[in-house]
Amino acid sequence: MLKRHYRQTRKVQTGMTELSFKEDHYEAAYESLCLRSVFQPIFSIAHRKAVGYEGLVRAADVSGNPVTPQELMRKNTASDQQLILDRTCRLLHACNFSQHPANDAWLFLNLNSQCLISERPDIGFMQTLMRESDLPSRRIVIEILESEIDNRDYLRELITHFRQMGCLIAIDDFGAGHSNFDRIWDLQPDIVKIDRSLVKKAGHSMKVERILTGIVSLIHETGSLVVIEGVETEKEALVAISSNADMVQGFYFAKPKPDLQQEIDFGQAMDKLLHQHQNVRSQYNRKLQQHFRTFELIFEKELDAFKQGASFEDCGHALFDDARAVRCYLLDESGYQIGRSLNSPKYTAKLDIRFTPLLSGVNANWSHRHYHFRAIQNPNMTQISRPYLSVAGSHMCITVSQAVVVSGKTYVFCCDLDWPDEDQPIS
Incomplete structure (x- = not known):
């Protein structure tokens, strides 16, 4: 098992690349690249604090030049290699996350839906991940792009497996592509992450803002919590609050970093936003009354x-x-x-x-x-x-x-x- 704070290199016996412990974090070698983890906080509006972190990969070549995630995904298009990359990233994030004291915060891990479809791998890998990272299943949220998996039976099989292990399930990028409520009703995820495209449009249109509020309400009716991701401006943050979303994520609050950014005073920032939201609502009501x-x-x-x-x-x-x-x-x-x-x-x-x-x-x-x-x-x-x-x-x-x-x-x-x-x- 990978022990915390020990300088060591170990190859996990699942056909994956090596993880190396460097000073205070793990790195992974993939092809000729060095992979590292960064984490973006996911904040609860009501609790006024970070309740989860999404693990994201950052890559660099031998000269230290950054390689974008898109370039990384295009580096090797073979499905078996994509599966190795996907597993390497998940294990890397889990091991790095476990180095930081985060109380009971969740770790959000993305699954590469395309390689899962083509490879149909042994879905016991997550047990290896939890054993190697010493991270309990209750703190892991599996993010799935449901719109990329047409085989609903296989999708249910995946979700059932992760649920039986004790993990939470999140549907990612809802509202983009071919997402539909039929999948939400059928799969009953614990969390639904609404794609940035909706909050961006809602930030410029009261009509879309009203639609977004309706979408959040419908998702709540299914029994799922809602994260609005990709919040980049104060207006979009106010829209997320107005929509009655449960959690928010985005550059407006915090950019992805190697540490968990626990020093961020989200409570103070949220108090300011809630006060502004109340003012906006009061001003609107006053205008409505004055208008008539x-x-x-x-x-x-x-x-x-x-x-x-x-x-x-x-x-x-x-x-x-x-x-x-x-x-x-x-x-x-x-x-x-x-x-x-x-x-x-x-x-x-x-x-x-x-x-x-x-x-x-x-x-x-x-x-x-x-x-x-x-x-x-x-x-x-x-x-x-x-x-x-x-x-x-x-x-x-x-x-x-x-x-x-x-x-x-x-x-x-x-x-x-x-x-x-x-x-x-x-x-």
């Missing part, structure tokens, strides 16, 4: 007229003087729509006739909508919904609503207002 303050005054005036006996049609049409008003409709206490919807003349002129089956609200029931049950729970108080996609016309809108009692009956008076492109600032 003028309309609320008109809305309250027409509601007073409705309470005094004016017809819904007269009150509804008066609201269309505001260009943002799209439609008005009246609901009963149970959420059933009373009569037809009143559409703004400006909105009617640009209606998309392809959505005609959804435009009529007669006999519709909207009790499941937040603007109805919030109004019922808070009578005589105007409610403003968050932006949502309206089924009537398939456009983004917000709904202003209020529950009132007229002649002993409870009604919910509703008006939808057009919501601008979410990627445009609120005027």
